[in-house]
Amino acid sequence: xxxxxxxxxxxxxxxxxxxxxxxxxxxxxxxxxxxxxxxxxxxxxxxxxxxxxxxxxxxxxxxxxxxxxxxxxxxxxxxxxxxxxxxxxxxxxxxxxxxxxxxxxxxxxxxxxxxxxxxxxxxxxxxxxxxxxxxxxxxxxxxxxxxxxxxxxxxxxxxxxxxxxxxxxxxxxxxxxxxxxxxxxxxxxxxxxxxxxxxxxxxxxxxxxxxxxxxxxxxxxxxxxxxxxxxxxxxxxxxxxxxxxxxxxxxxxxxxxxxxxxxxxxxxxxxxxxxxxxxxx
Ligand code: PAF
Numbered sequence: 001x002x003x004x005x006x007x008x009x010x011x012x013x014x015x016x017x018x019x020x021x022x023x024x025x026x027x028x029x030x031x032x033x034x035x036x037x038x039x040x041x042x043x044x045x046x047x048x049x050x051x052x053x054x055x056x057x058x059x060x061x062x063x064x065x066x067x068x069x070x071x072x073x074x075x076x077x078x079x080x081x082x083x084x085x086x087x088x089x090x091x092x093x094x095x096x097x098x099x100x101x102x103x104x105x106x107x108x109x110x111x112x113x114x115x116x117x118x119x120x121x122x123x124x125x126x127x128x129x130x131x132x133x134x135x136x137x138x139x140x141x142x143x144x145x146x147x148x149x150x151x152x153x154x155x156x157x158x159x160x161x162x163x164x165x166x167x168x169x170x171x172x173x174x175x176x177x178x179x180x181x182x183x184x185x186x187x188x189x190x191x192x193x194x195x196x197x198x199x200x201x202x203x204x205x206x207x208x209x210x211x212x213x214x215x216x217x218x219x220x221x222x223x224x225x226x227x228x229x230x231x232x233x234x235x236x237x238x239x240x241x242x243x244x245x246x247x248x249x250x251x252x253x254x255x256x257x258x259x260x261x262x263x264x265x266x267x268x269x270x271x272x273x274x275x276x277x278x279x280x281x
Contacts, residue, residue, distance in 0.1 A: 001083050003090045007098060007138050010091050014052075014140040022049040026141035026168075028132060031055040032072040033081045036176040036184035040145040041085040043173050052139050053082050054091040056098065060106075061127030072189050091139060098134065106130045107164075109156045112250045116152045116263055117274065120240050125156050132157055136166055143169040147176075149183050151263055151276040155250060175275075177203070183275045190271040194236070199268045201234040202275040205242070209262045213279045218255040220244045223262075231266060240265035240272060247278055256281045 004010045017024055025048030027040045037053075044051055055078055062068035075092065082090050107129035118125050136144070146154045158170050176184045181203035182196070191199055205227040212223050224242055231237050245252055247259035256279050263276040 001079075001087055001090065003079070003092055005092050005094060005097070007093055010089075010093075010138045011140070013089070014138065017050050018140055023142045024048055024140055025051045026135065026139045026144040027051070027053045028135050028144065028146070029053060029055055030057045030071065030186065031078050032074055032186040032189070033078045034176075034184045034186065034188075036147055036149065036173075038081060038085055039176045040147055040173040041082070041087060043171060044143065044145045045086055047143055047171070048141075050088045051086065052089045052091055052141065053087045054093075054135050054139065056091075056093055056131070056135075057095075058098075058127060058131040059095050060099065060130055061124050063121055063123060066121070067187075070190075072186055091135075098131070107133050107160060109159055109163075112152065112156045112159055115245070115250060115252075116241060116243055117265060118152065120265065120272075125153070128153055129156065129160050133160065133164070133166070136168055141168055143171055145171040145173050147173045149175045149185065149275065151261055152250065155248075181207075183273075185273060187271055187273060191268060195268045195271065198234050198236050199266075199271075199273055201231050201237050202264060202266055202273055205230050205264060206262060206275060206277040209244075210277060210279060213256050213281060218257065218281065220252075220254055220256065220260075223256070227262075227264070236269055238267040240267060244279070 025044035027044055029037050057071050059068055106126050108126050109129055113125035161168055161170055182199055208230055209223050227242050231239055242264040244260050244262050247261045253260055260279040262279055265272055265274045
């Protein structure tokens, strides 16, 4: 397994691989890898000749009061996990090498980004789109795998690929959960034992929405209200948003009549966690 930290060397290597007819798969990550990331690598591995994992805590997608500096990092552990998954190249750039200090071109997706996480994290998806476009230009992947836990990110990036004609096949990786249902996230590391228990309310609220819809409930107001009540019973849990939106357009819906994405962000103490499910009426 090769580790490349220079963007120019990454692009040169990718160009040579393409010239020799190899297909490239990319799993973009911010490191501190867990089983969710490994599941994305497992999906990509049989689909490409050369598997690249990028590890880059992208400053452009963090707001001024967010956890950029505190974001957990452990490159040695990440490296050995990548080896275990048969990764060929780890692209591990320095922030100073990824962005010019006077960078002035950014990618704004305008339809799907403003609500949900985009509402509470202004500029977040601009940072995500820009870094992923840069990674696509440096790694030249034929396919890229993104996790469904970041449901909005996935849809925003799929739209970017469509609208800007990136020749990249986008693959969705299902959410991977701990045995008790908590969606895997690098940010789970911030939770103490008590908060770890409290964090289960995200999955419980989603399960409640699913069971209400299975029982015939259609009203978004009713479903949302019951989710709010459930989370309200958990001390230390503060709702950032709970939204039920059209699965494709991410527009709010009043009734669950077609595939509906139920997505929520909840602060458990200082840690903001997200989770989601697709409701099938
Ligand atoms: O999902 C993530 O870890 C990041 O948003 C991504 C896609 C690697 C871009 O920095």
